[in-house]
Amino acid sequence: MSTAPLLDVEHLSVEFGAPGAALHAVDDVSFSVSAREVVGIVGESGSGKSVTALAVLGLVDAPGRVRAERLAFDGRDLQGMPARERRSLLGGDIAMIFQDPMTSLNPSFSVAFQLMETIALHEGGTRRARRARALQLLKDVEIPDAERRLDAFPHQLSGGMSQRVMLAMAIACNPRLLIADEPTTALDVTIQAQMLALLLRLQRRHGMALVLITHDLGVVAEVAERVLVMYAGQVVETAGVPGVFEEPRHPYSEALLASLPERNAGQRRLKSLAGVVPGAFDRPPGCLLAPRCPYVQARCNGERPALFELDASRARCFFPLPTHAEVAPRP
């Protein structure tokens, strides 16, 4: 096993709109995912999590502009690759499951048809063999009464079941990287935990790397090894998982953690961070969090911070929060 990362993204930017007044949906994002690693990407709505994933997969369309210094999967540059080669690479080695299970399956075809189509593309085999494999996949994703569900149409399935079918289709081609874009957001709370556990079991069994996009820090805490915290299209902090929960270095990470219901037990009101993510026209000149940051300083309003290397993590803040070891008061 080489130490080179499976997915390597350097200085990725995605812009929408006219060049002069463009919206920077993704702004200079770099990250890498190693084989078999689980990486969480968190941030509130509009922080560029999904667009980052779509850009990596080449699914950002014409009006959007994608630029990256390096966008490589398994050492192969995705940008310079001809479209056909890229498509076959993506379909086989990278799979993605989406947020809304109700629109993720083609409503015109039965579950069996859609699964068998995927299997035919990647493995081939006789009709009978493909159907048996499809059934096995449904059992792998723990769909109850799989035989009957095989011939169901998407509208006859519940959201949770659709999501499981999506997952079955995703693992059908034994991908090396699975990108899950808010896979539990649209599901009932009771199903969410089951779904996550299933996702992790499959990730281990198939040896996949998993990129989990979510706004739920609780999910990340349970599942991920490393986390990227995104805000307004930028990575504001990256850290190992127990670390970021115990000692967040960026004020935004701290604010996200503080707003978890678990950490507000006994409080009358949930803690929240006032304001919204800046859009295309109200981007502050300095730190993007400055208008909402409780620790804002004069420097934050005039200058945009870089992603600074800290002891165990990196944070985009001039005045990173102190670790527990550092008892020194903030300036």
Add this chain to the structure above:
Amino acid sequence: MTTAAAIATPAALPAPATELWRAFRRNRGAVAGLGFVVLLMLFALLANVIAPYSPSEQFRDATLARPSLTPIGGHVFLLGTDEVGRDILSRLIHGTRLSLVIGLVSVSLSLSGGVLLGLVAGFHRGRAAEFTIMRAMDVLLALPSLLLAVAVVAVLGPGLANAMYAIAIVMLPHFVRLTRGAVLGELAKDYVAASRLAGASTARLMFDTVLPNCAAPLIVQATLGFSSAILDAAALGFLGLGAQPPTPEWGSMLASALEFIQSAWWVVTLPGLAILLTVLAFNLTGDGLRDALDPKLKT
């Protein structure tokens, strides 16, 4: 599997066709319309067997005979005869054949062309292809439909085939716009992105992924298009621009009978009634299909 779970789940999920029929059956008007349409199809298919006489055979001793059961010269004319003694019932039955062929041909032409243009426009949103197609369709829509059909026939020359082309062109913008709208709606859904991710080409996305999901409104529009095609063809025939006499086309039958409107009501009323009932039947069927196929429109 425990027995409790086995009891909780019904035996089998209904097949899509069964579901469609169940929903369709609830609308009585639609079932009646469909029944009439089936009857028309039988007439059209078996016209030679059912019709008592040839549509062009002239019974010179029985011109403008009233509808009756009494034989005239050994022949019974159930719905009477026209000015040259042709049996109206036979002509109407043979006219069914023409009307259905007109509907089928012009709707097929219009549908295939419209779907193709609509798919291209939908997939090339914001680019020159979409602009060109949609503005051309806007131009076609801006003209009154019958006037446009008359203009097309004037260019191509009168005749049944040219009338069908003209009607196909008149209906084209409806199919293009409908397809484009449905395509845009579907393209925003995740399964299309999933399909792209799996490596589907544009042609595959268009025809295998997106098109089947746009079928419901297109089927409804095609059924309703059938009735407007029949109506337009009758209008062109009435104006002398469609089927030419002695073709037993309902519109041209109306036109040639116009001078007898005062003296012999049956030569005018019966073809008109045939047109009315046929159009009504297709509209009822189309409405029923819409209710059955598109649950969002149900209240």
